[in-house]
Amino acid sequence: MVDSEKNITMPLIPLRGLLVFPNMVLHFDVGRDKSIKALEDAMVNDQLIFLTTQHDINVDTPTIDDFYRVGTTCKIKQMLKLPGDAIRVLVEGIERAEIVELVQETPFFKADIRVYKDISLKDKEVEALIRTVLSSFEKYISISAKTSPDVLISISSIEEPGRLADVIASNMTLKIEQKQQIIEAISIKARLEALYSILVSEIEILEVEKNINEKVRSQINKMQKEYYLREQMKIIKEELGEEYNPDDEIIELKEKLRKLKAPKKVKEKINKEIERLARLSPASAESGVIRTYISSILELPWNKQTKDTLDITKAREILNQDHYGLKEVKERVLEYLAIRELTKSMKGPIICLVGPPGVGKTSVAKSIARSLNRKFVRMSLGGVRDEAEIRGHRRTYIGALPGRIINGIKEAGTKNPVFLFDEIDKLASDFRGDPASALLEVLDPEQNKSFKDHYLEVEFDLSKVMFITTANSLSTIPRPLLDRMEVINVSGYTEFEKVNIARKYLLPKQLKEHGLTDKNLKLSDPTLSKIVTEYTRESGVRELERQIATVCRKTAAEIVETKKDKILVNSKNLNKSLGVSKYSYDKKNSKNQIGMVTGLAWTAVGGVTLYIEVSPMKGNGKLVLTGQLGDVMKESARTGLTYVRTVAKKYGIEENFHESKDIHIHIPEGAIPKDGPSAGISMATAVISALSGIAVSKDVAMTGEITLRGRVLPIGGLKEKSLAAKRMGIKTIIFPFDNLKDLEDIPDEVKDAIKFIPAKTMDDVLKHALVKVDKNENRK
Structure with a gap:
């Protein structure tokens, strides 16, 4: 029985290709303006809405004749705004209802509806119908592959016969007309009878489909049998060579x-x-x-490996033949060879060569492989984002392949090559994984003996491989990965070293590539030195090689055009080949100046010098910083100014200068960003000089970090900074006392030309930096 005395008015939405049963929860998308406005009205009031179904899903602007009159009242549980002005709605069906009268069509449908509430009264006939329906639905599930058997368990616990019919109908794959037939069955008995009729019809159709599928399967089995017989017949044609076996x-x-x-x-x-x-x-x-x-x-070399050349003398000759300098790298390789000769077994070292571009990190790895008589494999990691590049894809993926490490080992043909990971600091990560984390196992001698590629699914021993990585900077390498590597710094070359590299390696190589000989073109050391200083500004030698190649091209063109056998290129006529000089290194001040200090800085292309200028003005204690300074450098300037206030009396500076004067600190070349703490003592010295009127020596350059108490803290890149100072003509460098150990890395020709003064405190710095002003100079 049903109760139909309850009439209410609520907004209406006609659905296309969708029908909602009572007690059913589902979501659907709404895009029509009328439907959206109906939802908004429902949300403002009691969140109740009447849902019915259109006869034809292709009608965009339906009228009352285009949709069924019987539907379901629903409660809106959730609304989600989608791109393109659409709305996704989650509703729960409540009760059957029928349109009594359509009271509004614009701006949205609103109808006066009669709600039918089920009243559960079981009699013998209804009980019999329930059993019959459940039995038929169980058979339907056993035949149909579209409905899960778990549904039957949940349905068995439903006691209300009306709800039982609704739930069974909602879990069947039926046409809209069949589902509407169930919805319109207001009487519970009529509903069960309609559902049973539909179940019987669907079961008959499914059984027919099952018979057809069995016949098709039988036919396929027959075809497979014939296929196997044909394959056996191919053996007969084996002697003819016509068929593949x-x-x-x-x-x-x-x-x-x-x-x-x-x-x-x-x-x-x-x-x-x-x-x-x-x-x-x-x-x-x-x-x-x-x-x-x-x-x-x-194809993998499971047990194939090359025999190392353990002759240290020969290995040293090969390394020196291929590269000039790089003493620390060469010594590390020779140490490895010596230990191999003594122990006869040693795990491959993992070396990380760190240095600016163009200093020969990649090429030295090739020389290491040649000196060891090993195969060489190079893998560039720049921009690698996919973890599968390292560990491979699983075989479940279409087109799966081993990772590039296993692939490199296969190409080398040995299990102990020299494997170069180039640009390890350029690794990236995204949704496909983190390659840096995948390398943790590869670059650990304790783990890589059982490296397992995702594609191979078996362990491969990488402990015999000598891994070499290169990087321009350590800052972007994850700490756990860096911890597994032995870092060797490959610093930039001095002018003397670049001239030697150009004469011994670059010039012969370019002469050969351009079809010239040393008889056609000769470049003296002064000419090469001019190319180094006036046409390049780098730590490495790539640009130097390009400039030498330009000279060779110009020479080759002139030889072909003028039919001359020899072309003279020297420092005087070099500009004919390379044009006007591109660079001019800063020259030191011609006289001692007040408020100007020569500082030293490190960049990605080597060391540079920079002037720090300070000018005090009448004001109220403002500190003005210009020259595109970074946050760290600004903090160093403020720290230095605080230190100056604590020692003002000592240097004859007004103790309340911070109240009556503004301090302007400027570092020229404002278009170039500058950052780092190593200019701390330089800025403090410049401020003291400007306020006290005591000049700074023109022959002194300095580098170091400052604290509030005036302590001088260590810095990096002392070698590169000293090279820049030598180019400028500086005679004295003041540097942190804690950097004394770095003097070993500085070339002898630099130490012979420059006096290095270690400083523990600012008193040490000022003692050697400040000088008396000449009588001819104006004193502030």
Whole structure:
């Protein structure tokens, strides 16, 4: 029985291709203006809305004749705004209802509806219908593959017969007309009868479909049988060489497996895959995947390795022949060879070469491989974002392949090559994984002996590989990864070293590439020195090589045009080949100046000098900083100014200068960003000089971080900074006392030309930096 005395007015939405049963929760998208406005009205009031179904889903602007009169009242549970002005709605069906009268059509449908409330009264007839429906639905589930058997368990616990019918109908794959038939069955008995009729009809259709599928399957089995018979017939044509015999491939693979010297687990794994391949049809897609996998494993050098050349003298000759300088790198390789000769076994070291671009990090790795008599493999990590590049793809993916590490080992053909990870500081990560984390296992001698590629699924020993990585900076390398590597700094070259590299390596190489000989073109050391100082500004030698190549091209063109055998290029006529000078290094001040200090800085292309100028003005204690300074440098300036206030009396400075004067600190070349703490003592010295009127020596340059108490803290890049000072003509460098150990890295020609003064405090700095003003100079 049903109660139908309850009439209410609520907004209406006609649905397309969708029907909601009472007690049913589902979501759908709403895009029509009328429907959106109906939702908004429902949300403002009691969140109740009447949902019915259109006869034709293609009608965009339906009228009352275009949708069924019987539908379901629903409560709006959730609304979500979608791109394109659409709204996704989550509703819960409450009760059946019928349109009594459409009271509004614009701006949205609103109807006066009669709500039908189920009243659960069970009699024998209804009980019999329930049992029959449940039995039929159980048979429907057993035949249909579209409905989960778990549904039957949840349905069995429903006691209300009306709700039972609704839930069963909502879980069946039915047409809208059939579902509407259930909705319009207001009487519970009529509803169960209609549902039973639909179930019987659907079961008959499903049984017919099942019979058809069995016949098709039988036909396919027959075709497969014929296919196998045809495959057997191919054996007859074997002597003619016209047909491919898959058995030959299986025999060949098993023979390769027998000869393979690999761990027992690996051989067992390959044998299982060969057996699988033998059982599969050669035309199946999976056989190709298995065939590629077996080939990948069989081609790996499981037990092949080159014999190291343990002659240290010969290795030293090769390294010196290929590269000038790089003493620390060469010594590390020779140490490794010496230990190998003594112990006969040693895990491959993991070296990280860090330095500016163009200093020969990549090429020195090739020389290491040549000196060890090993194969060389290079993998560029710049921009690598996918973890699968390192560890490979799993075989479940289409087109899966091993990672580039295993692939590199396979190409090398040995298990102990020199493997170069180039630009390890340029690694990236995104939703595809973190390659840097994948490298943690590879670059750990304790773990990489059992490296497991995702594609191979078996362990491969990488402990014999000598891994070398290169980077321009350590700051972007994750700490756990950096901890696994032995860092060797490859600093920039001095002018003297660049001239030697140009004469011994770059010039002969470019002469050969341009079809010239040393008889056609000769470049003296002064000419090469001018190319280095006036046409390049770098730590490495890439630009230097390009400039030498330009001279060779110009010479080759002139020889062909003028028919001369020899062209003279010297420092006087060099501009004919290279044009006017591109760079001019800063020259030191011609006289001692007040409020101007020569500072030293490190950049990605080497050391540079920079002037720090300070000018005090009448004001109220403002500190003005210009020259595009970074946050760290600004903090150093404020720290230095605080220190100056604490020692003002000592240097004859007004103690209340911070109240009556503004201090302007400027570092020229304002277009170039500058940052770092190493200009701290330079800025403090310049401020003291400007306020006290005591000049700063023109021959002194300085670098170091300052504290509030005037302590001088260590800095980095002392070698590069000293090279820049030498180019400028500086005679004295003041540097932190804690950097004394770095003097060992500075070339002798620099130490002979410059006096290095270590400083523990600002008193040490000012003692050597400040000088008396000449009588001819104006004193502030």
